[in-house]
Amino acid sequence: MIRVVPAEGAILDEILSSTYDIWHEGLSRDAYARYYQGQLATAWGRAHLRRCALVDAGEVLASAKAYALDAVLDGRDVRVFGIGAVFTQPAHRGHGHAHTLIERMLDAAVSDGFDLALLFSEIGADYYTRLGFTQLPTCDLELRVREDPRRGAPATLVRFGDDRDLADLAGMCETRAAPFRFHLHRSRDLIQFAIAKKRLLAGLSASGQRGLQFFVAEEGGSAVAYIVISTRGSQWTVEEAGDRDPAGARLGAILQSLIARDPAEPRPRIIASLPINLRPPQIDIVGEYPSRDVMMIRSLTPNGVPSSPLQRDEVVCWRSDLF
Numbered sequence: 190m191i192r193v194v195p196a197e198g199a200i201l202d203e204i205l206s207s208t209y210d211i212w213h214e215g216l217s218r219d220a221y222a223r224y225y226q227g228q229l230a231t232a233w234g235r236a237h238l239r240r241c242a243l244v245d246a247g248e249v250l251a252s253a254k255a256y257a258l259d260a261v262l263d264g265r266d267v268r269v270f271g272i273g274a275v276f277t278q279p280a281h282r283g284h285g286h287a288h289t290l291i292e293r294m295l296d297a298a299v300s301d302g303f304d305l306a307l308l309f310s311e312i313g314a315d316y317y318t319r320l321g322f323t324q325l326p327t328c329d330l331e332l333r334v335r336e337d338p339r340r341g342a343p344a345t346l347v348r349f350g351d352d353r354d355l356a357d358l359a360g361m362c363e364t365r366a367a368p369f370r371f372h373l374h375r376s377r378d379l380i381q382f383a384i385a386k387k388r389l390l391a392g393l394s395a396s397g398q399r400g401l402q403f404f405v406a407e408e409g410g411s412a413v414a415y416i417v418i419s420t421r422g423s424q425w426t427v428e429e430a431g432d433r434d435p436a437g438a439r440l441g442a443i444l445q446s447l448i449a450r451d452p453a454e455p456r457p458r459i460i461a462s463l464p465i466n467l468r469p470p471q472i473d474i475v476g477e478y479p480s481r482d483v484m485m486i487r488s489l490t491p492n493g494v495p496s497s498p499l500q501r502d503e504v505v506c507w508r509s510d511l512f
Contacts, residue, residue: 331476441469
């Protein structure tokens with residue numbers, strides 16, 4: 190009998206072995222497994238992340254990750270069921286097993302009180318559109334930091350961020366996201382999970398392959414602006430950022446400080462997904478591209494139905510929110 194079970198033990202090991210070739214991110218097979226286990230070891234991961242498998246007589250047919258999230262849609266709280274890493278075992282492709290798994294997971298999500306399903310597709314929108322999902326337009330921006338001609342750092346106190354800053358970061362996220370029709374509730378634990386995930390990926394990668402930078406601007410002992418950047422070669426990816434200043438000037442000052450650390454080095458290519466209300470005056474947008482990972486939603490209850498189709502500038506989604 191075909192059924193959905195938790196992906197644990199030998200089942201999980203089989204899934205990790207099968208998915209390694211497409212999602213290894215340059216990690217070794219052992220590091221790839223540790224990367225997933227490290228996510229589960231966080232406070233948020235233990236409570237909100239699991240992996241499911243569709244099995245028949247003990248044989249794995251398909252698998253996916255499930256995330257439990259909270260969000261705001263049109264001014265009301267909604268529970269969001271996230272779906273990631275959908276994969277059909279190679280020997281069982283062509284029989285609709287991924288579709289069956291998704292529908293069974295969503296049936297269970299409705300029974301558990303979820304209002305909305307969310308996923309990020311690496312294969313375009315067509316497949317998931319056929320399963321009742323709707324694409325939310327999102328884009329990536331290429332940024333250039335304006336520099337002082339003398340290439341000096343601005344007079345802003347910038348330091349490494351750590352766990353003591355997480356409550357301040359959560360407050361910045363909520364304030365910045367409040368005007369938007371759809372956004373996740375980014376709690377302290379969720380932000381910690383997002384940063385830990387990127388830190389794990391950098392730490393488990395080969396030496397010098399990746400890095401993670403987490404900096405805050407501080408005033409009166411509190412974080413008043415922050416940025417989390419993944420680095421790989423000459424590219425910086427802004428995973429998330431925030432600023433109590435509506436104009437985002439302190440965030441811009443952090444970027445200027447980071448650039449000024451190495452005045453003789455070539456300037457990095459900086460990619461970010463910034464909400465429309467966060468445009469620091471120290472940056473220029475020099476490029477705009479459709480996001481590679483397509484954001485898609487499917488309503489599960491009347492509470493999860495948007496009052497009208499969601500537009501790009503009505504949604505907040507940080508790159509660290511992707512799963």
